[in-house]
Amino acid sequence: MIDIRPAPAAVRRWVPRLLRGTAFRRYWSAQTVSLFGDEISTLALPLFAVLGLHAGPAEMGYLIAAGLSPNLLFPVLAGAWIDRFPHKRRIMIIADIGRALLLTAVPVAFLLGALTLEHLYVVAFLSGTLAVLFEVSNSTLFVSLVAKQDYLEANTLLNGSRAASFVAGPSAAGLLVQTVTAPVALLADAASYLASAALLLRIRPAEPPPAQTRGLGIGQGLRFIAGSPVLRATLLGSTTLNLFNYMFAALFVLYVSTRLGVSAGLLGAVIGAGAFGALLGAAVTGRIARRLGIGRTLVLSFLLFPAPLLLVPLAGGPQPALLGMLFAAEFCSGLGVMMLDITAGSVQTAATPDALRARVSGAQRTINYGIRPIGALLGGALGASLGLRPALWIATIGAIAGVLWVLPAPVRGLRDLPEQAEPR
Numbered sequence: 001m002i003d004i005r006p007a008p009a010a011v012r013r014w015v016p017r018l019l020r021g022t023a024f025r026r027y028w029s030a031q032t033v034s035l036f037g038d039e040i041s042t043l044a045l046p047l048f049a050v051l052g053l054h055a056g057p058a059e060m061g062y063l064i065a066a067g068l069s070p071n072l073l074f075p076v077l078a079g080a081w082i083d084r085f086p087h088k089r090r091i092m093i094i095a096d097i098g099r100a101l102l103l104t105a106v107p108v109a110f111l112l113g114a115l116t117l118e119h120l121y122v123v124a125f126l127s128g129t130l131a132v133l134f135e136v137s138n139s140t141l142f143v144s145l146v147a148k149q150d151y152l153e154a155n156t157l158l159n160g161s162r163a164a165s166f167v168a169g170p171s172a173a174g175l176l177v178q179t180v181t182a183p184v185a186l187l188a189d190a191a192s193y194l195a196s197a198a199l200l201l202r203i204r205p206a207e208p209p210p211a212q213t214r215g216l217g218i219g220q221g222l223r224f225i226a227g228s229p230v231l232r233a234t235l236l237g238s239t240t241l242n243l244f245n246y247m248f249a250a251l252f253v254l255y256v257s258t259r260l261g262v263s264a265g266l267l268g269a270v271i272g273a274g275a276f277g278a279l280l281g282a283a284v285t286g287r288i289a290r291r292l293g294i295g296r297t298l299v300l301s302f303l304l305f306p307a308p309l310l311l312v313p314l315a316g317g318p319q320p321a322l323l324g325m326l327f328a329a330e331f332c333s334g335l336g337v338m339m340l341d342i343t344a345g346s347v348q349t350a351a352t353p354d355a356l357r358a359r360v361s362g363a364q365r366t367i368n369y370g371i372r373p374i375g376a377l378l379g380g381a382l383g384a385s386l387g388l389r390p391a392l393w394i395a396t397i398g399a400i401a402g403v404l405w406v407l408p409a410p411v412r413g414l415r416d417l418p419e420q421a422e423p424r
Contacts, residue, residue, distance in 0.1 A: 018154055023203045024145050030199035032161040034096070037192025039169025040176060040185055041103060041127075045120065048182035052110065053117050066121040070128035071369035078136045079221055079362025083355065086210045088137040089200055095134040096197035099127050103190040107183035132365070139361045143349060144205035151346040151417060152294070156286050159342050163278035163334075208354035221359030229410055230351050230418050234344055235364055237302055237405035239371050244398035246375030247382065247391070248309060255388040260315060260322060270326045277334025284335075285342045295414030298343040299406050304336030306399035313392040350417035 019025045049055040049063055082088060102123050109115040146154040176185040225231045256262045262270065289297040311329035315322045352360045382391035406412065 016153070016157060018146070018150060018157060023205060024154070026199045026203050027141070027145055028157055028161070030196040031158055032165075033192045033199075034196040035162055035165040036169050036172070037189040037196075039165050040173040040192075041189040042169075043173040044177050044182040044185040044189070045106075045124065047177055048106070048186070049117065049120055052182065053115070053120070055117055059117055062121055063117075063124055065373075067124040067128045068369070068373060070125065070132050071365060074129060074132045075136055075362035075365040075369075076221065076359070077362070078132055079359035082133070082137050082140075082358035082362075084210050086207070088140040088207055088358070089203070089205065091137045092134050092141065093197045093200050095130040095137075096193040096200070098130045100190040100193035100197070102127050102130075103186045103193070106186050110183045135365065136358050136361045139349065139352075140207060140354070140357045141205060143354065143357070144207045145203070148350055148417060151349055152286055152289055152342065155342045155345045155349075156282055159338055159345075160279070160282035162341075163275060163282050163338055166275035166278060167272070208357070221356055221361075221363035224352075224356050224360055225363055228351060230414070231348060231360070233405045233408070233411050234298070234347060235367060237402045238340070238344060239367055239402075240405065241302065241306060241399050241402035242368055243371045243375040243378075244395045244402070245306060246372045247379030248312075248395035248399065250376040250379035251383045251388050251391055251395070252312065254383070255312070255392060256326065259388060260326075262323070262326070266323065270323070270330055273327045274330040274334030274337075277331035277336075278338040281335040281338030282342070285339045288339070289343060293415040294343060294347060294417055295410075295412045297339065298347060298414070299403060299412050301336055301339035301343055302403040302406055303400065305333055305340050306336070306396060306402070308332035308336070309396045309399070313389050313396065346417060347411075347414070350420065353420055 019028060046060060046063060049060065053059075055063065082091060085091065106115065106120070106123055109119055142154070173185065176188060225235055253267065256267055256270070285297070288300075292300070308329045308331075311325040315325040315329075348360075348364070379391060379395060382394060386394075410418075
């Protein structure tokens with residue numbers, strides 16, 4: 001399944017084994033360049049709304065909501081349709097090209113003097129919709145290119161790229177916005193999507209056959225998750241963690257900047273420590289999983305992600321000690337979230353049958369992403385009613401409680417990846 005062509009000995013020593021295969025290397029490269037491009041638009045689009053179109057707080061809320069709402073509206077429907085479509089790779093290519101065209105339209109409309117905030121809302125919503133189609137299709141393409149025994153290594157490489165984009169992406173985005181302006185910076189993200197599409201065009205995987213079901217089968221993905229002890233526990237644990245973690249995220253910047261008196265520059269460095277922790281997590285997860293087993297590593301990651309954030313409401317004293325606690329919290333939490341993404345993603349991929357892959361992915365995305373704005377709203381409400389510090393305690397302790405879903409067998413007892421279950 002993996003196309004590994006001979007390479008010089010000097011190259012083989014430092015190139016990971018999977019990246020020596022042409023098909024996976026192109027797939028990984030497409031993901032990597034797109035991730036770095038995403039970091040540009042994540043900063044450039046809101047900055048352009050503020051600086052170019054003078055958006056206020058309400059307008060910024062609408063812009064963020066427009067980009068997130070497709071994750072609530074479409075993943076289940078998209079999964080039901082994509083499972084029945086024979087060429088998932090084509091959907092991903094069309095989604096890439098569509099996002100490139102949407103982002104290119106922003107600076108063009110600006111230069112013509114026709115751009116409005118409403119246009120940005122439409123671009124954010126349609127880009128988010130295409131992102132849903134891309135991500136729901138991606139799980140099927142992944143298993144077409146990667147053998148089961150390589151899921152952990154492949155997820156490590158992909159999440160390593162994501163961690164690297166967190167480190168370098170914001171700095172590159174800020175430099176582009178400052179030097180060539182936000183509208184032109186959006187063209188760099190458009191170019192990244194075109195590069196991703198070009199790379200995906202150059203691979204020809206043997207994709208699993210489309211599902212043969214009556215009707216759309218919209219609820220099948222969710223029913224399969226509910227009937228799988230491993231997938232059910234993992235999803236409930238990650239959803240609980242996401243709910244409380246987004247409560248925490250809604251209050252973190254406000255608490256650290258106003259109550260702890262940390263400057264904007266130092267706050268940026270503190271947040272950046274999480275990206276470096278994620279890089280370390282990508283590097284060590286495979287070794288830990290081989291030593292402890294995939295199940296115990298997954299349980300450990302459910303603790304290592306939220307537990308260090310207890311240091312935030314605990315932080316105090318002289319500024320060096322306070323900053324040390326904040327840096328440790330972000331660094332260790334970043335390490336934990338990368339371990340969780342790699343292990344949970346590998347377990348979910350292994351346990352899901354090919355015929356239901358897009359529907360399961362759509363159901364998981366709807367629940368996991370749908371809970372995030374709810375968490376942010378609850379965090380804001382608790383912060384306003386109880387105070388920031390008590391609300392942070394509730395958020396961190398609640399996030400740690402997510403591990404209770406995965407502590408019972410069979411998750412904890414998994415030594416290796418689970419077998420693919422039969423569709424129900």
